[in-house]
Amino acid sequence: MSNFDPDTFKHDYLGTEPDDIQLSINNRLVYTIGKDPYTAVAHDWLQALSYITRDRLIERWMETHRSYYRTGAKRVYYLSMEFLIGRSLNNALLNIGFRENCEEALKQLGLDLEELQQLEYDAALGNGGLGRLAACIMDSISTLDLPGTGYGIRYEYGMFRQAIEDGKQIELPENWLAAGNPWEFPRPEVVYKVRFGGQVMEYQAPDGQRRHSWIEGDEVLAMAYDTPIPGFHTETVNNLRLWSAKASHDFDLECFNQGDYIRAVADKTISENLSKVLYPDDRSSENQELRLRQQYFFVSASLQDILRRFLQINSDFQDLPEKIAIQLNDTHPAISIPELMRLLLDEYHLQWRDAWDITTRTFSYTNHTLLPEALESWPVGLLERLLPRHMQIIYEINRRFLLTVTHLHPDDITLLQRMSLIEEEGGKKVRMAHLAIVGSHKVNGVSELHSNLLQEKTFSDFHEFFPDRFINITNGVTPRRWLNEANPILSQLISGAIGSEWIKDLGQLERLQPLADDSEFQQRFLEAKRANKARLADLIMFYMRVTVDPDSLFDVQIKRIHEYKRQMLNVLRIIALYLRICENPDYDAPARTVILAGKSAPGYQMAKLTIRLINDVASIIDSDPAVAGRLKLVFIPNYDVSTACDIIPAAELSQQISTAGMEASGTGNMKLALNGALTMGTLDGANIEIRERVGPENFFTFGLTAEEIQKKRRLGYDPHQVYESDPELKRIIDMIGQGYFSPEEPKRYHTIVDNLLHKGDHFMVLADYHSYMESDAQMCALYRDQKAWAKAAILNTANMSHFSCDRTVQEYAEKVWSIKPPIR
Numbered sequence: 001m002s003n004f005d006p007d008t009f010k011h012d013y014l015g016t017e018p019d020d021i022q023l024s025i026n027n028r029l030v031y032t033i034g035k036d037p038y039t040a041v042a043h044d045w046l047q048a049l050s051y052i053t054r055d056r057l058i059e060r061w062m063e064t065h066r067s068y069y070r071t072g073a074k075r076v077y078y079l080s081m082e083f084l085i086g087r088s089l090n091n092a093l094l095n096i097g098f099r100e101n102c103e104e105a106l107k108q109l110g111l112d113l114e115e116l117q118q119l120e121y122d123a124a125l126g127n128g129g130l131g132r133l134a135a136c137i138m139d140s141i142s143t144l145d146l147p148g149t150g151y152g153i154r155y156e157y158g159m160f161r162q163a164i165e166d167g168k169q170i171e172l173p174e175n176w177l178a179a180g181n182p183w184e185f186p187r188p189e190v191v192y193k194v195r196f197g198g199q200v201m202e203y204q205a206p207d208g209q210r211r212h213s214w215i216e217g218d219e220v221l222a223m224a225y226d227t228p229i230p231g232f233h234t235e236t237v238n239n240l241r242l243w244s245a246k247a248s249h250d251f252d253l254e255c256f257n258q259g260d261y262i263r264a265v266a267d268k269t270i271s272e273n274l275s276k277v278l279y280p281d282d283r284s285s286e287n288q289e290l291r292l293r294q295q296y297f298f299v300s301a302s303l304q305d306i307l308r309r310f311l312q313i314n315s316d317f318q319d320l321p322e323k324i325a326i327q328l329n330d331t332h333p334a335i336s337i338p339e340l341m342r343l344l345l346d347e348y349h350l351q352w353r354d355a356w357d358i359t360t361r362t363f364s365y366t367n368h369t370l371l372p373e374a375l376e377s378w379p380v381g382l383l384e385r386l387l388p389r390h391m392q393i394i395y396e397i398n399r400r401f402l403l404t405v406t407h408l409h410p411d412d413i414t415l416l417q418r419m420s421l422i423e424e425e426g427g428k429k430v431r432m433a434h435l436a437i438v439g440s441h442k443v444n445g446v447s448e449l450h451s452n453l454l455q456e457k458t459f460s461d462f463h464e465f466f467p468d469r470f471i472n473i474t475n476g477v478t479p480r481r482w483l484n485e486a487n488p489i490l491s492q493l494i495s496g497a498i499g500s501e502w503i504k505d506l507g508q509l510e511r512l513q514p515l516a517d518d519s520e521f522q523q524r525f526l527e528a529k530r531a532n533k534a535r536l537a538d539l540i541m542f543y544m545r546v547t548v549d550p551d552s553l554f555d556v557q558i559k560r561i562h563e564y565k566r567q568m569l570n571v572l573r574i575i576a577l578y579l580r581i582c583e584n585p586d587y588d589a590p591a592r593t594v595i596l597a598g599k600s601a602p603g604y605q606m607a608k609l610t611i612r613l614i615n616d617v618a619s620i621i622d623s624d625p626a627v628a629g630r631l632k633l634v635f636i637p638n639y640d641v642s643t644a645c646d647i648i649p650a651a652e653l654s655q656q657i658s659t660a661g662m663e664a665s666g667t668g669n670m671k672l673a674l675n676g677a678l679t680m681g682t683l684d685g686a687n688i689e690i691r692e693r694v695g696p697e698n699f700f701t702f703g704l705t706a707e708e709i710q711k712k713r714r715l716g717y718d719p720h721q722v723y724e725s726d727p728e729l730k731r732i733i734d735m736i737g738q739g740y741f742s743p744e745e746p747k748r749y750h751t752i753v754d755n756l757l758h759k760g761d762h763f764m765v766l767a768d769y770h771s772y773m774e775s776d777a778q779m780c781a782l783y784r785d786q787k788a789w790a791k792a793a794i795l796n797t798a799n800m801s802h803f804s805c806d807r808t809v810q811e812y813a814e815k816v817w818s819i820k821p822p823i824r
C-alpha cells in the first residue's frame with residue numbers, strides 16, 4: 001500500500017461549468033480517443049463525453065467503497081445472470097446533475113447532446129423483465145445509499161438484434177463492445193480460477209476428520225470488469241462486477257511445453273466461449289451444458305470474491321450472515337448454495353451443521369415464474385460430470401432435509417417424492433427451485449397473486465414446512481429511467497406542479513391527485529402526451545418509413561412474444577376492429593394506431609409465427625383504403641430498453657393481457673401506467689395491485705380470474721364451443737386459417753388455428769375474447785371524452801408510487817437483507 005491520501009487527489013479538470021466541460025471533452029478526444037476535432041466523428045465525441053462523465057463518478061465511487069470498509073457495513077450481493085441496463089450516459093448525466101451544463105458545452109462545440117446519446121449501444125445483457133428488474137434494483141440500491149454489489153456475466157454478445165424481413169424475425173448478433181465500452185473498468189488483476197470436471201478425493205485430516213478435495217479437471221479464469229452504478233443525487237456509487245472468461249494460463253503452458261501451439265490457442269477459445277453469448281430464451285429453461293457452465297462460472301468467481309472481501313476485515317465465518325446477504329435472482333445462480341457449502345466444508349474446514357446454518361442465513365431467493373417449462377432442473381449425470389463435489393453436497397443436503405420431513409410426516413412417501421431435491425421420473429434431475437428454497441432463509445414472489453400461488457399451489461408443501469420463509473415483495477421500476485429520463489416532457493410538467501422530489505420519493509406523485517379535476521392541468525397533460533406521440537411518430541417515420549397519425553389513439557403491447565402473454569388475443573381484436581370498420585363505414589370508434597414490439601426466442605416457433613402473423617395483418621390493413629386513417633398496425637422491430645423509452649411516453653393504452661395466473665408480476669405494466677397510459681388488463685400479476693391503486697374505474701379489466709381459469713380447466717374447457725357460438729370470432733379464425741392474411745401461402749397459420757381450436761387453447765385465448773372486446777368498447781367510450789380520459793390518465797400517474805423500485809428495495813433491505821445505509 002502506498003501512502004495515498006484521497007484529499008490530494010481533487011483535480012481541477014473535473015469542473016462542471018460549461019467551460020470546464022469543453023476543456024475536458026477536448027482533452028479526452030485528443031488524449032484518450034486520439035482524434036482532433038477535425039477528424040472526430042460523432043461517435044468519437046460520444047466516447048469523449050462518456051469518459052468525462054465517468055471521470056466525475058470515480059471519486060464518489062471510490063469514497064463509497066472506502067466508507068463500506070471503514071464502517072464494516074453489512075453488504076448485499078445481488079447475483080443475476082442478467083442485467084438489462086440499456087444506455088448509461090443520460091442516466092449518469094442526470095444522476096450527478098451534470099446534464100444541462102453538458103448540453104450547453106456541446107452546443108458551443110456545435111454538437112447536439114440528444115443526437116450523441118442515440119449513438120450509444122444498449123447494454124442488453126438480459127432477455128426481458130428479469131434482467132431489467134436487476135438493473136432497476138441496482139439503481140435503487142445506489143439511490144437509497146445501500147451497500148450493494150451486483151454480480152453477473154460480461155457477455156460479449158448480449159441479446160440479439162431483431163430485424164424483420166418479409167414479416168419474419170431474423171436474429172443478428174449485436175457486437176456491443178466493438179467500439180469499446182467506456183462504462184467498464186477491466187480488472188486484469190482480479191481473476192479467479194473456476195474448475196470444471198475432475199474428481200473428488202476423500203482423505204483423513206491430521207485431526208482425524210474425513211475431508212473432501214475437488215481436484216483435476218479443467219480450469220477457466222474469471223476476470224472482473226467493473227461498472228459504476230451511480231445513485232440519483234447522492235454521493236453513493238455502487239459497483240456492478242461482471243465476469244469474463246479467460247483461458248487459464250497454467251493450462252495453456254502445459255500445452256505450450258508439449259509444443260502443441262495450435263491446440264493451446266484453440267483450447268483457449270473454447271474456455272473463452274463461456275462468456276461469449278447470452279441465452280436468448282425468456283421463461284424457458286435451456287438444459288444446455290454451456291448454460292450450466294455459465295451459471296457455475298459466475299457463481300464461483302463471485303463467491304470467491306465475496307469471501308476474499310469478507311476475510312479482509314473479518315476472521316470468523318459465524319459472522320458471515322451478519323456481514324453479507326446474497327440474493328439469488330431466480331434459480332440461475334442457485335448452484336451458489338452447494339458452492340458456499342463446499343468452500344466452508346472443504347476449504348475452510350467447518351462442520352456441516354455450522355456451514356449449513358451460515359449458508360441458509362446468508363442466501364435468499366426470488367422466484368420469477370410458475371410456468372413449469374421455466375423451472376430449472378439439471379440432469380444429475382451432467383452435474384456429476386461437471387461439478388462432482390456439488391452433486392455430492394446436493395445429495396447430502398437432500399438426505400438431511402428429507403430426514404427432517406420424514407420426522408414430521410413419518411408415513412407420507414409421496415410427500416417425500418414431491419419435496420425431494422431430486423426428480424426421479426424421466427431421468428434423475430436436480431430441482432433447482434427446491435434447492436434454492438431449502439438453502440435460503442427467505443423466498444419471495446414478485447406480486448401478491450404470484451406469491452399466493454407460490455405458497456398455495458406450486459410450493460405449498462414447502463410453505464407448510466417453512467411457514468415463515470415465504471414472503472411477497474412486489475416488483476417496481478425506477479422512476480429515474482422510466483419517467484425522468486424517458487419522458488422529460490411529462491417530468492417537467494409534474495415537477496412544475498409539485499416540485500421534483502418525486503424522482504427520489506415517488507410517493508410525492510400523490511400530490512397530483514387534486515389536479516386530476518383541474519381542466520388546465522388536464523389540458524397540459526394531454527399536450528405532453530400529444531408531444532410524445534408526435535416524437536414517436538417521427539421516429540417511426542425515420543426508422544421504418546411508416547406514417548402514423550399522432551392524433552390517433554396509441555394502443556400499445558410491448559414485451560417478449562410469448563403464448564402466455566397472448567399477443568394472439570390482441571391480433572384477434574385487431575382483426576375484429578378491421579372487419580367492423582370495413583363493413584360499417586359509420587362504425588363509431590376512435591382512429592387508432594396499434595403498436596406491437598417484442599422479440600421471440602430464436603427457437604420458439606409459435607412466437608415466431610405470431611410475429612409473422614402480426615406483420616401479415618399489418619400489411620393487409622395497410623393496403624386497404626377502407627380503413628385508411630382509422631386503423632393502423634405497426635410492429636416496431638428490436639424491442640429493447642431504448643425503444644421502450646421511446647414508445648412508453650407516447651402510449652395511451654397499455655395492453656397487459658396475459659392468461660390470469662401466468663405473468664408473475666410484469667414491470668412493463670408499471671412503466672406504462674406511470675407514464676399516464678390506461679391499462680387494459682387481466683387480473684394477473686401486478687395488474688391486480690395497479691388496478692387497486694389507480695382505481696378500477698381508471699383501468700379496463702377483463703377476462704377470467706386465475707381461479708376461474710383453474711376451475712374451467714378442471715371442468716373441461718372447449719374452445720371449439722366458443723368458436724361456434726361467436727360468428728365474428730369464427731370468421732376471424734377462419735380467415736387466419738384459410739390464408740386471408742397469407743394468400744401466397746394459405747396454410748401458413750394452420751398451427752396457430754390448430755392450437756386454438758383442436759389442441760385445447762392452453763392459454764385460454766378464446767375464453768377471454770368476448771370479454772376483451774367488451775372492454776375495448778368501454779375504452780372507446782371513455783376515449784371519446786378526452787377530459788374524462790385525461791383525468792383517468794392523471795390518476796394513473798398519480799397513484800403509481802407503490803411501484804417505484806425504491807419501495808421494492810426498501811422491502812428487501814428490511815425484510816430480507818437487514819441492511820441500512822452506513823453511517824458516514
Ligand SMILES: *Cc1c(COP(=O)(O)O)cnc(C)c1O
Pocket residue numbers: 127128129132558559560639640641644665666667668669671
Ligand atoms: C420492462 C421491460 C420488459 C418487461 O416487460 P413486461 O411487459 O413486464 O413483460 C421487457 N423488456 C424490456 C426491454 C423492458 O424494458
